[in-house]
Amino acid sequence: MSNEVIIKDAVKRYGDFTALNGVSLNIKEGEFFTLLGPSGCGKTTLLRMIAGFNSIEAGDFYFGEKRINDVAAHKRDIGMVFQNYAIFPHLTVKENVAYGLKARKTPKKEMDERVAEALKLVQIEHLADRKPNELSGGQQQRVALARAFVIEPSVLLMDEPLSNLDAKLRVQMRTVIKKLQRRLGITTIYVTHDQEEALAISDRIAVMKDGNIMQIGTPNEIYAKPQNPFVAGFIGVSNFLDCDVDGSKVTIQGELSLEIPVQKEFTGKGKLSARPEQLFFSETGMPGHVLFSTFLGDFIEYEVELDNGQSLIVNEYTKDTASVHEDGKRVHLSFDPNRVSLYVAETGEVLSK
Numbered sequence: 001m002s003n004e005v006i007i008k009d010a011v012k013r014y015g016d017f018t019a020l021n022g023v024s025l026n027i028k029e030g031e032f033f034t035l036l037g038p039s040g041c042g043k044t045t046l047l048r049m050i051a052g053f054n055s056i057e058a059g060d061f062y063f064g065e066k067r068i069n070d071v072a073a074h075k076r077d078i079g080m081v082f083q084n085y086a087i088f089p090h091l092t093v094k095e096n097v098a099y100g101l102k103a104r105k106t107p108k109k110e111m112d113e114r115v116a117e118a119l120k121l122v123q124i125e126h127l128a129d130r131k132p133n134e135l136s137g138g139q140q141q142r143v144a145l146a147r148a149f150v151i152e153p154s155v156l157l158m159d160e161p162l163s164n165l166d167a168k169l170r171v172q173m174r175t176v177i178k179k180l181q182r183r184l185g186i187t188t189i190y191v192t193h194d195q196e197e198a199l200a201i202s203d204r205i206a207v208m209k210d211g212n213i214m215q216i217g218t219p220n221e222i223y224a225k226p227q228n229p230f231v232a233g234f235i236g237v238s239n240f241l242d243c244d245v246d247g248s249k250v251t252i253q254g255e256l257s258l259e260i261p262v263q264k265e266f267t268g269k270g271k272l273s274a275r276p277e278q279l280f281f282s283e284t285g286m287p288g289h290v291l292f293s294t295f296l297g298d299f300i301e302y303e304v305e306l307d308n309g310q311s312l313i314v315n316e317y318t319k320d321t322a323s324v325h326e327d328g329k330r331v332h333l334s335f336d337p338n339r340v341s342l343y344v345a346e347t348g349e350v351l352s353k
């Protein structure tokens with residue numbers, strides 16, 4: 001009974017502050033969809049509108065064919081998981097998970113079966129009779145997850161569910177959540193400010209900034225083809241280089257000239273974005289010297305200072321290289337023109353294909 005979620009031109013205002021500025025999304029049935037962006041960009045606001053906890057100033061919200069703008073929150077058939085778990089301290093694990101089924105007057109036998117199955121899916125069946133204060137943070141979050149999906153909601157909403165966990169557990173739990181979502185096929189809308197988590201867990205991501213959507217795409221699309229400098233800078237690491245653009249010819253500091261495949265003709269000041277793994281040491285190119293290197297096992301991360309004073313991050317994979325470049329070594333940097341992104345400096349409009 002999973003559902004697609006369609007949002008058309010959603011606007012949210014708090015007084016005269018516009019928190020969402022006409023947001024449209026088309027989330028497919030069974031999809032794991034993430035709202036990603038810095039703190040304050042409107043992620044929680046949008047999730048709460050979908051849940052029915054926030055008023056909607058303009059726009060249309062649909063679950064499948066059904067417009068839900070005026071449907072009360074408790075009738076929207078959603079499951080929710082929050083950052084602070086919100087599980088009931090006075091109820092046992094089993095009772096917490098049963099809560100939503102009880103409220104729906106599910107027959108006792110069916111309820112017991114479904115609770116047992118949910119606990120098994122999140123691997124806490126052995127903790128069924130404990131109280132929340134007898135559980136670790138990760139176990140409490142598993143209870144919150146089980147409680148959300150046991151009611152078989154048509155949409156599952158999660159707002160930064162892992163942010164109270166330590167780094168190692170966060171990585172473990174995101175895999176638990178992703179596998180569970182795959183298995184159950186519930187349309188899921190997930191909120192995080194953590195770009196690495198979003199890349200790891202999502203089928204698709206909407207990158208948000210100041211109440212606007214900056215790009216929607218698969219993790220690979222968003223990483224490989226950021227559509228504006230904000231996305232390039234927010235997702236992963238990007239080196240930005242000022243350049244002169246003349247059609248497909250791009251010149252950096254008058255030193256390095258390359259042909260970049262463009263989708264649009266432009267002449268003037270450009271901004272180029274290159275990932276650390278897209279830059280490489282070469283015989284010719286942008287001159288500079290190694291400032292610092294960090295050996296990270298599978299790759300070496302270099303900080304290179306160009307002769308114009310700008311610092312760049314360059315990753316070299318240890319499988320491709322025999323030695324570590326010494327600090328202070330004179331080098332030249334180049335890049336594969338087919339993989340970098342090119343923008344108009346002033347507007348941020350994307351030029352590269």
Ligand SMILES: Nc1ncnc2c1ncn2[C@@H]1O[C@H](COP(=O)(O)OP(=O)(O)O)[C@@H](O)[C@H]1O
Nearest residue numbers: 014017019037038039040041042043044045046
């Ligand atoms: N109840 C509220 N009243 C006034 N402003 C709010 C309220 N809730 C959120 N905001 C503002 O709306 C913006 C978006 O908030 P929020 O959706 O919580 O961001 P995020 O979840 O992306 O961190 C922020 O600037 C926040 O201060």
Ligand SMILES: [Mg+2]
Nearest residue numbers: 043044045159
């Ligand atoms: Mg939030």
